[in-house]
Amino acid sequence: MANFVQQVEKITCVGAGYVGGPTCAMIALKCPEIKVTVVDMNKEKIQEWNSDDLPIYEPGLEEIVKECRGKNLFFSHDVPKAIEEADLIFISVNTPTKMYGRGKGMAPDLKYVESVARTIAKYAQGPKIVVEKSTVPVKAAQSILHILKEAQAHDQKLHFQVLSNPEFLAEGTAMVDLANPDRVLIGGESSDEGLAAITQLVRVYEHWVPRERIITTNTWSSELTKLVSNAFLAQRISSINAISAICEATGADVREVAHAVGHDNRIGSRFLQASVGFGGSCFQKDVLSLVYLCETLNLKPAADYWHGVIEINNWQRRRFSDNIIKELFNTVTDKKIAIFGFAFKKNTGDTRESSAIYIAKHLLEERAKLHFYDPKVTETTMRYDLSSVTENELGIPNFGTTYSGDISLHPLYSSSTKDTSPNGQFIHHRHFTHHRHFTHCTVHPP
Numbered sequence: 001m002a003n004f005v006q007q008v009e010k011i012t013c014v015g016a017g018y019v020g021g022p023t024c025a026m027i028a029l030k031c032p033e034i035k036v037t038v039v040d041m042n043k044e045k046i047q048e049w050n051s052d053d054l055p056i057y058e059p060g061l062e063e064i065v066k067e068c069r070g071k072n073l074f075f076s077h078d079v080p081k082a083i084e085e086a087d088l089i090f091i092s093v094n095t096p097t098k099m100y101g102r103g104k105g106m107a108p109d110l111k112y113v114e115s116v117a118r119t120i121a122k123y124a125q126g127p128k129i130v131v132e133k134s135t136v137p138v139k140a141a142q143s144i145l146h147i148l149k150e151a152q153a154h155d156q157k158l159h160f161q162v163l164s165n166p167e168f169l170a171e172g173t174a175m176v177d178l179a180n181p182d183r184v185l186i187g188g189e190s191s192d193e194g195l196a197a198i199t200q201l202v203r204v205y206e207h208w209v210p211r212e213r214i215i216t217t218n219t220w221s222s223e224l225t226k227l228v229s230n231a232f233l234a235q236r237i238s239s240i241n242a243i244s245a246i247c248e249a250t251g252a253d254v255r256e257v258a259h260a261v262g263h264d265n266r267i268g269s270r271f272l273q274a275s276v277g278f279g280g281s282c283f284q285k286d287v288l289s290l291v292y293l294c295e296t297l298n299l300k301p302a303a304d305y306w307h308g309v310i311e312i313n314n315w316q317r318r319r320f321s322d323n324i325i326k327e328l329f330n331t332v333t334d335k336k337i338a339i340f341g342f343a344f345k346k347n348t349g350d351t352r353e354s355s356a357i358y359i360a361k362h363l364l365e366e367r368a369k370l371h372f373y374d375p376k377v378t379e380t381t382m383r384y385d386l387s388s389v390t391e392n393e394l395g396i397p398n399f400g401t402t403y404s405g406d407i408s409l410h411p412l413y414s415s416s417t418k419d420t421s422p423n424g425q426f427i428h429h430r431h432f433t434h435h436r437h438f439t440h441c442t443v444h445p446p
């Protein structure tokens with residue numbers, strides 16, 4: 001058996017989440033001769049991927065999954081088998097901010113990535129290309145390789161090459177982003193075997209991505225680029241949000257300023273919309289990861305600079321809820337407030353780090369009565385998210401007993417985008433194009 005992969009015929013992706021599912025669906029669609037298997041330790045999630053009710057919502061995803069599933073796209077919880085048969089393995093598991101020990105609240109938690117590396121080391125029986133798709137700090141590939149080399153030392157049949165191939169899709173537009181990416185980034189070793197592995201992954205993407213958009217770099221540049229990309233995007237949001245505060249204080253209109261500023265080709269118009277602050281599982285986590293990296297490298301001014309992006313975001317959220325309170329005559333106690341939109345952005349049901357949760361927390365502190373509506377988020381998810389933020393940050397031990405609000409499930413429709421009605425209801429509405437869960441979740445403080 002050759003000691004490196006000659007041709008990729010079978011791909012396995014470990015992690016059937018927001019990245020693993022859509023990415024592999026696109027690979028299966030564009031590479032009909034490659035067998036793509038997506039595995040996850042969460043059996044329920046795999047069952048959903050194999051059902052008519054997919055575990056995540058992305059426009060266009062369902063159609064592709066239905067077209068490819070059972071032909072060259074498979075969802076399974078048999079991780080050992082999928083690892084054993086694969087030529088190339090994507091690691092696409094979550095890398096949340098660490099909530100314990102060293103780097104708590106800053107560094108990404110790599111325990112899931114490491115555990116996948118150990119599983120690969122345990123079940124691989126021949127050469128494999130292992131690809132980091134998860135967002136990881138610089139040099140994470142080294143730890144993965146270290147684990148794999150241990151196994152290699154005991155078994156001559158094994159041979160591993162580790163590549164970095166970060167994902168740049170945005171939730172809500174994932175399928176369009178995957179079908180037509182601005183760039184695909186692949187980092188690897190510059191040895192002959194490293195270059196051969198890069199070539200194999202390039203060939204997969206070349207099925208549909210023009211070669212000039214596939215950038216190859218060394219592993220560390222690729223890992224760092226993902227953090228830098230998200231930091232730049234988050235920084236633009238914080239920049240325009242900081243300007244929105246100046247506009248509010250001076251009578252300038254932030255939309256007019258953004259429009260005029262964005263007309264400068266050097267600046268560009270995207271990511272210049274003032275908002276209630278960025279959310280989602282990635283921006284805050286990845287900026288914090290960059291800050292942590294700066295700190296560990298003893299680059300304090302750089303760490304402070306990037307940390308400012310997070311501080312402005314937190315400040316913007318607080319300003320938003322403070323403005324609501326001010327509009328409602330400086331008290332929201334016992335006032336009914338409707339919050340339209342609970343996910344972190346439109347066209348997704350993902351609520352991770354959603355600004356809605358933080359706004360709700362601020363308003364609950366002021367004892368407002370909150371009513372939520374989001375067509376893509378279930379009531380259970382809303383309750384869970386609100387209970388974690390209240391338990392962790394308000395010091396309230398038990399959400400269920402503390403908030404005795406009535407819960408009802410029915411559709412709510414409103415065409416207004418922002419409305420303050422005479423009886424003191426403040427409505428903030430975000431538009432959704434698809435409706436699946438008509439959830440109206442009501443939360444009343446005691």
Ligand SMILES: NC(=O)c1ccc[n+]([C@@H]2O[C@H](COP(=O)([O-])OP(=O)(O)OC[C@H]3O[C@@H](n4cnc5c(N)ncnc54)[C@H](O)[C@@H]3O)[C@@H](O)[C@H]2O)c1
Nearest residue numbers: 015016017018019040041042092093094095112134135167
């Ligand atoms: N969500 C995004 O928009 C996005 C975009 C680009 C990059 N990323 C990065 O991609 C990675 C994955 O993000 P996501 O949003 O898909 O996460 P996710 O939480 O939606 O999915 C991760 C999946 O991995 C599974 N998993 C964890 N450990 C496992 C193990 N040992 N074996 C098998 N399965 C395991 C989990 O059960 C989960 O289903 C993260 O590093 C994230 O930063 C995310």
